[in-house]
Amino acid sequence: MSITDDRAGRQAADDVEHLRDRVARTLQRARTRTELLTDSVDDADLVAQHSSIMSPLVWDLAHIGNQEELWLVRDVGGRESVRADIDEMYDAFKTPRKNRPALPLLDPTQARAYVRSVRDEALDVLSNTRFAGNRLVEGGFAFGMVAQHEQQHDETMLATHQLRVGAPVLHAPPTPRPATSLRPGAETVVAAGTFEMGTSVDPWALDNERPAHTVDVPAFAIDTFPVTNGQYLDFIADGGYDRRELWSERGWQHRVEAGLTAPQFWYSDGDGWGHDVFGQRGPVDPDRPVVHVSWFEADACARWLGKRLPTEAEWEKAARWDPTSGSSRTYPWGDEHPEAGVHDRRANLGQTHLEPAAIGAYPDGASATGVQQMIGDVWEWTSSDFHSYPGFRFFPYAEYSEVFHGGDYKVLRGGSFGTDPVAVRGTFRNWDHPIRRQIFAGFRCARDVVAG
Numbered sequence: 279m280s281i282t283d284d285r286a287g288r289q290a291a292d293d294v295e296h297l298r299d300r301v302a303r304t305l306q307r308a309r310t311r312t313e314l315l316t317d318s319v320d321d322a323d324l325v326a327q328h329s330s331i332m333s334p335l336v337w338d339l340a341h342i343g344n345q346e347e348l349w350l351v352r353d354v355g356g357r358e359s360v361r362a363d364i365d366e367m368y369d370a371f372k373t374p375r376k377n378r379p380a381l382p383l384l385d386p387t388q389a390r391a392y393v394r395s396v397r398d399e400a401l402d403v404l405s406n407t408r409f410a411g412n413r414l415v416e417g418g419f420a421f422g423m424v425a426q427h428e429q430q431h432d433e434t435m436l437a438t439h440q441l442r443v444g445a446p447v448l449h450a451p452p453t454p455r456p457a458t459s460l461r462p463g464a465e466t467v468v469a470a471g472t473f474e475m476g477t478s479v480d481p482w483a484l485d486n487e488r489p490a491h492t493v494d495v496p497a498f499a500i501d502t503f504p505v506t507n508g509q510y511l512d513f514i515a516d517g518g519y520d521r522r523e524l525w526s527e528r529g530w531q532h533r534v535e536a537g538l539t540a541p542q543f544w545y546s547d548g549d550g551w552g553h554d555v556f557g558q559r560g561p562v563d564p565d566r567p568v569v570h571v572s573w574f575e576a577d578a579c580a581r582w583l584g585k586r587l588p589t590e591a592e593w594e595k596a597a598r599w600d601p602t603s604g605s606s607r608t609y610p611w612g613d614e615h616p617e618a619g620v621h622d623r624r625a626n627l628g629q630t631h632l633e634p635a636a637i638g639a640y641p642d643g644a645s646a647t648g649v650q651q652m653i654g655d656v657w658e659w660t661s662s663d664f665h666s667y668p669g670f671r672f673f674p675y676a677e678y679s680e681v682f683h684g685g686d687y688k689v690l691r692g693g694s695f696g697t698d699p700v701a702v703r704g705t706f707r708n709w710d711h712p713i714r715r716q717i718f719a720g721f722r723c724a725r726d727v728v729a730g
């Protein structure tokens with residue numbers, strides 16, 4: 279072996295160790311959060327179904343372990359099953375949510391023991407992998423996918439906590455405040471032209487973010503900040519929920535049938551509005567982004583503001599496109615990953631705080647075009663339906679997203695205060711039914727700009 283080969287070999291070994299460390303830390307961070315979300319309530323709360331659209335927390339817990347077993351222990355590790363007998367019960371497709379409470383689910387003690395056994399096996403598989411030989415392990419993909427899966431369920435469990443009734447059990451420090459108070463409705467203009475949407479190179483990007491492709495976007499203006507509670511309060515005060523002309527046909531029908539009059543978890547307290555945040559009741563803060571609105575409400579409020587929701591391509595261009603370099607960034611601020619598990623000055627992520635921060639609180643997270651708080655705070659509804667990108671191929675399983683393409687879903691972007699840094703980036707695509715409100719979703723507006 280030449281000296282150069284030797285050095286390259288050592289470098290490769292260092293890279294493998296570095297990746298192994300990163301995977302182990304990322305898996306552990308997810309598990310710490312899962313434990314916080316499941317240990318903070320008693321067993322009765324864990325097995326209860328707090329809403330018909332959510333699973334009992336104990337189902338999420340064992341499902342997290344089951345997915346880890348399927349991908350890391352059996353597929354990557356090629357090992358014996360830990361519990362093959364429970365696969366069907368924890369398969370989200372074979373077991374609809376409403377049926378989950380009636381199943382002979384693992385009880386809290388069994389579920390905790392199960393996820394621990396799986397994790398021990400998975401860490402053993404990790405210590406033996408070279409991250410090479412097949413696409414599933416290259417760049418640590420399967421490990422990254424499993425960590426993202428656990429964090430996605432942690433965010434779902436956080437939404438279940440928000441739906442649960444009872445004394446508060448979650449606590450977090452307050453969000454930062456902006457140095458000066460800012461004007462909601464401020465806009466940034468993004469020039470017409472092409473940009474690269476999606477990615478072919480981010481090793482932990484999931485299948486629906488791929489491949490990278492060029493999209494030509496006409497000039498548009500986009501709000502510098504998400505729409506605030508203050509703006510939303512004005513929409514309500516101006517009769518927004520009673521004015522048919524502001525709503526789409528389906529939106530109005532749903533508004534009437536569901537009896538919507540305000541965002542979910544808001545209550546009228548005589549002369550104003552309050553809201554319930556993880557069991558803590560208090561006044562609505564006008565400077566924070568509105569959260570817990572359906573796509574239909576976002577669409578109507580945008581129309582009332584004289585604007586519209588951005589398309590998915592507009593959102594991603596505003597977040598990622600750097601006009602100076604002519605390329606797309608991983609995050610609005612650049613390619614550097616947000617810090618995990620601590621307060622990051624660029625984005626409100628990872629359940630570090632339990633609510634979105636006031637607009638202007640994260641100037642360091644601005645995109646090259648000057649748009650703020652695109653990552654973190656609230657998921658942002660876009661006007662786009664959920665479709666695959668040209669050249670899409672599912673990987674490694676169709677049930678992650680392919681089966682949802684073309685369904686009754688709208689794309690959401692950017693993650694919320696409840697999204698872990700590993701589970702979001704400028705290319706990340708989330709989707710949900712337009713009526714959903716339990717997710718931590720808000721919106722920002724856009725509008726056409728006439729060239730001239």
Ligand SMILES: [Fe+2]
Binds near residue numbers: 341345370427431
């Ligand atoms: Fe899942």
